[in-house]
Amino acid sequence: MGHPRVDAMLREAREAVAAARSSADLEQVRVRFLGRQGVLTQLLRSLGALAPEERPAAGAAANEAKRELEALLEGRLTAALEVERRARRAHERFDLTLPGRRPPRGALHPLTHVHDEIVAIFAGLGFSVVEGSEVETDYHNFEALNIPRDHPARDMQDTFYLSESTLLRTHTSPVQIRAMKAQRPPVRIIVPGKVYRRDVADMSHSPMFHQVEGLAVDRHITMGDLKGTLELFAREMFGPGSRIRFRPSFFPFTEPSAEVDVLCFVCRGGGCRLCKQGGWLEILGSGMVHPQVLKNVGYDPEEVTGWAFGMGIERIAMLKYGIDDLRLFFENDVRFLRQFA
Ligand code: PHE
Numbered sequence: 012m013g014h015p016r017v018d019a020m021l022r023e024a025r026e027a028v029a030a031a032r033s034s035a036d037l038e039q040v041r042v043r044f045l046g047r048q049g050v051l052t053q054l055l056r057s058l059g060a061l062a063p064e065e066r067p068a069a070g071a072a073a074n075e076a077k078r079e080l081e082a083l084l085e086g087r088l089t090a091a092l093e094v095e096r097r098a099r100r101a102h103e104r105f106d107l108t109l110p111g112r113r114p115p116r117g118a119l120h121p122l123t124h125v126h127d128e129i130v131a132i133f134a135g136l137g138f139s140v141v142e143g144s145e146v147e148t149d150y151h152n153f154e155a156l157n158i159p160r161d162h163p164a165r166d167m168q169d170t171f172y173l174s175e176s177t178l179l180r181t182h183t184s185p186v187q188i189r190a191m192k193a194q195r196p197p198v199r200i201i202v203p204g205k206v207y208r209r210d211v212a213d214m215s216h217s218p219m220f221h222q223v224e225g226l227a228v229d230r231h232i233t234m235g236d237l238k239g240t241l242e243l244f245a246r247e248m249f250g251p252g253s254r255i256r257f258r259p260s261f262f263p264f265t266e267p268s269a270e271v272d273v274l275c276f277v278c279r280g281g282g283c284r285l286c287k288q289g290g291w292l293e294i295l296g297s298g299m300v301h302p303q304v305l306k307n308v309g310y311d312p313e314e315v316t317g318w319a320f321g322m323g324i325e326r327i328a329m330l331k332y333g334i335d336d337l338r339l340f341f342e343n344d345v346r347f348l349r350q351f352a
Pocket of ligand 1: 181182183184224262265296297298319320
């Protein structure tokens with residue numbers, strides 16, 4: 012059956028398909044015969060010009076030819092793609108003898124190292140870790156800690172206020188208040204965290220830095236317990252030969268108060284650049300919890316006593332690693348950070 016023009020075209024198409032060597036060749040054949048300007052497409056379009064009695068037979072033949080050609084191309088294309096996929100695979104096979112590429116390895120930030128070390132020392136002594144909120148109320152940050160209304164720390168110049176009664180905590184001490192309000196003595200906690208002060212960044216100032224607060228409250232807690240605890244801390248942190256000394260100081264929330272120095276571990280007290288010839292390095296503020304603070308949280312100062320300290324993590328890290336510019340911790344220069352890997 013058929014139609015002479017359709018039959019001729021179909022023969023030609025079959026030959027072209029047989030001659031195709033790749034999926035790209037087959038695509039060319041498809042375009043040549045079945046594309047918008049393709050031979051068969053044009054032939055179908057020209058049927059309208061035939062005499063009405065010739066049209067049905069020619070139309071049927073052309074449609075039949077179209078279906079046959081589509082099926083033929085489809086089959087050949089599937090086979091060609093499979094062959095090409097295999098060839099590509101053979102080429103791409105993994106070379107298991109190639110050396111691997113090591114993933115770049117990160118490292119802990121020096122402040123994280125020091126933070127972890129401090130926490131581990133106190134955890135070993137039975138202290139639990141508590142984290143407060145960086146957004147605090149004026150009451151917890153100042154009022155409950157016995158810091159008077161006219162204290163300079165409460166000045167807008169020194170504190171980031173969020174509203175009249177809320178602020179970014181200026182120290183970790185407000186967590187003393189929250190922890191004591193949340194539980195009955197005995198209390199043994201350390202509180203690591205970020206604190207904020209309105210300082211312009213320079214070698215020794217940063218508007219954000221880190222502190223660790225320590226607090227122990229129980230019956231019969233004395234300043235001797237504080238000294239013993241901090242002596243042990245210094246030996247763990249700065250080496251077995253470490254010595255500390257207490258200097259009388261003042262904080263509104265402790266009485267008596269003391270600043271604690273560690274014997275300079277570079278010159279062993281002789282005087283050097285690190286300790287600025289003084290022989291001692293200041294590491295923290297501390298004292299016996301003020302009776303008024305105990306009352307503020309509902310504890311009876313006749314029944315329980317306690318001590319507290321607060322130290323700066325950056326300060327400890329600077330001393331330990333001999334870093335002389337605080338800004339290095341926050342600039343994230345990998346050449347600096349890599350040294351602590
Ligand atoms: N909160 C004090 C400060 O930031 C440090 C401190 C804590 C002192 C606990 C005594 C007791 O300077």
